[in-house]
Amino acid sequence: xxxxxxxxxxxxxxxxxxxxxxxxxxxxxxxxxxxxxxxxxxxxxxxxxxxxxxxxxxxxxxxxxxxxxxxxxxxxxxxxxxxxxxxxxxxxxxxxxxxxxxxxxxxxxxxxxxxxxxxxxxxxxxxxxxxxxxxxxxxxxxxxxxxxxxxxxxxxxxxxxxxxxxxxxxxxxxxxxxxxxxxxxxxxxxxxxxxxxxxxxxxxxxxxxxxxxxxxxxxxxxxxxxxxxxxxxxxxxxxxxxxxxxxxxxxxxxxxxxxxxxxxxxxxxxxxxxxxxxxxxxxxxxxxxxxxxxxxxxxxxxxxxxxxxxxxxxxxxxxxxxxxxxxxxxxxxxxxxxxxxxxxxxxxxxxxxxxxxxxxxxxxxxxxxxxxxxxxxxxxxxxxxxx
Amino acid sequence: xxxxxxxxxxxxxxxxxxxxxxxxxxxxxxxxxxxxxxxxxxxxxxxxxxxxxxxxxxxxxxxxxxxxxxxxxxxxxxxxxxxxxxxxxxxxxxxxxxxx
Numbered sequence: 001x002x003x004x005x006x007x008x009x010x011x012x013x014x015x016x017x018x019x020x021x022x023x024x025x026x027x028x029x030x031x032x033x034x035x036x037x038x039x040x041x042x043x044x045x046x047x048x049x050x051x052x053x054x055x056x057x058x059x060x061x062x063x064x065x066x067x068x069x070x071x072x073x074x075x076x077x078x079x080x081x082x083x084x085x086x087x088x089x090x091x092x093x094x095x096x097x098x099x100x101x102x103x104x105x106x107x108x109x110x111x112x113x114x115x116x117x118x119x120x121x122x123x124x125x126x127x128x129x130x131x132x133x134x135x136x137x138x139x140x141x142x143x144x145x146x147x148x149x150x151x152x153x154x155x156x157x158x159x160x161x162x163x164x165x166x167x168x169x170x171x172x173x174x175x176x177x178x179x180x181x182x183x184x185x186x187x188x189x190x191x192x193x194x195x196x197x198x199x200x201x202x203x204x205x206x207x208x209x210x211x212x213x214x215x216x217x218x219x220x221x222x223x224x225x226x227x228x229x230x231x232x233x234x235x236x237x238x239x240x241x242x243x244x245x246x247x248x249x250x251x252x253x254x255x256x257x258x259x260x261x262x263x264x265x266x267x268x269x270x271x272x273x274x275x276x277x278x279x280x281x282x283x284x285x286x287x288x289x290x291x292x293x294x295x296x297x298x299x300x301x302x303x304x305x306x307x308x309x310x311x312x313x314x315x316x317x318x319x320x321x322x323x324x325x326x327x328x329x330x331x332x333x334x335x336x337x338x339x340x341x342x343x344x345x346x347x348x349x350x351x352x353x354x355x356x357x358x359x360x361x362x363x364x365x366x367x368x369x370x371x372x373x374x375x376x377x378x379x380x381x382x383x384x385x386x387x
Numbered sequence: 388x389x390x391x392x393x394x395x396x397x398x399x400x401x402x403x404x405x406x407x408x409x410x411x412x413x414x415x416x417x418x419x420x421x422x423x424x425x426x427x428x429x430x431x432x433x434x435x436x437x438x439x440x441x442x443x444x445x446x447x448x449x450x451x452x453x454x455x456x457x458x459x460x461x462x463x464x465x466x467x468x469x470x471x472x473x474x475x476x477x478x479x480x481x482x483x484x485x486x487x
Contacts, residue, residue, distance in 0.1 A: 204406030
């Protein structure tokens with residue numbers, strides 16, 4: 001049944017249907033309402049989850065790691081500074097192969113302090129070992145929360161996962177969302193299977209042992225192998241979800257009017273929605289423009305991005321964070337994707353929307369129209385910045 | 388690298404170690420700077436050393452102390468500190484190694 005709800009509520013609804021054994025969470029704008037909705041479910045007896053109201057995000061992820069090692073299905077949610085504080089423990093969750101799914105309400109990192117959207121928090125967690133998915137809409141935030149849970153718990157994966165939704169533009173806006181029926185969602189997610197649970201006292205194990213130079217390297221290589229299993233798991237779970245929900249999800253990226261495009265944008269998150277309107281407006285005028293939206297950000301789908309951009313002549317990659325001293329993070333990934341490509345599209349890197357700066361249809365249309373007229377690879381360009 | 392070390396495909400998920408297996412591989416006694424020397428004649432079998440040892444390295448038989456597990460004792464000296472009868476003395480490892 002179609003309902004109107006915020007991105008918060010969409011994520012909280014998915015969490016309610018997943019009904020993890022433990023949710024350890026600390027509130028932070030713009031994530032707080034996810035924690036609040038879930039606390040209501042617990043208080044009202046709608047879910048049988050142990051809600052741990054911890055004193056910080058570092059504790060939130062620490063409690064999640066402990067509970068997951070004990071053998072529980074675990075979820076959390078955070079944003080910005082909270083992510084920065086818990087990222088130390090996120091690396092541990094990944095190294096211990098604990099399938100903890102976390103909603104990340106994307107918000108700019110301090111300083112200056114700000115509460116609005118950009119992707120500096122997601123980029124901070126880029127190398128932590130959690131897979132990351134970016135969502136365009138509240139519907140996707142709901143859908144990919146369910147999908148992420150199954151990927152994280154996949155036998156070959158067993159890794160933490162982050163579901164990114166843009167702060168305020170997705171978390172606080174009301175949109176039409178069509179959740180699955182509870183029974184259907186629960187069947188889709190399935191029962192949790194603990195691996196080496198600490199609470200199984202008949203089979204005692206040591207979690208988090210020390211590893212010297214003789215084994216650390218091999219353990220990290222094994223962790224990398226788990227990440228290499230994410231794409232296959234993503235496709236199979238996404239396919240199963242498409243069948244269950246009737247929604248047309250297929251692949252690591254969404255190609256929008258890209259087939260005959262000679263100019264295209266590459267974006268993450270809710271800006272894809274704005275970009276689609278810009279693409280449509282230019283297509284009306286006969287311009288061959290398109291959009292590539294990346295769902296799966298980590299592991300990065302190099303081959304699929306390369307093949308999607310194969311026939312495009314000019315590509316504008318939009319990064320919603322500055323990687324100080326380097327080109328944008330998404331740009332660098334797209335550039336790496338194209339290194340073996342036969343056709344070498346001209347690449348342009350644009351920084352936009354920092355600290356919640358609005359990004360408009362007109363601005364994106366202007367970028368698309370300008371592609372091919374400006375010289376490529378001339379460093380960073382900034383959209384909507386006052387000189 | 389020694390051939391007996393396992394390759395990355397053979398390792399347990401997340402580096403989880405099966406119960407009771409680490410002690411055979413890790414001889415933490417090699418870290419020791421000072422060696423506890425237990426004196427059978429002074430010992431009154433109060434077992435305070437056994438209670439306090441953080442590495443389960445006080446060896447007992449039929450609830451009586453019989454010696455020290457030098458493969459795993461790290462030489463922290465807690466046993467000597469809590470002994471009410473000075474039945475355990477800490478000896479520099481070089482000296483302890485040479486002593487009978």
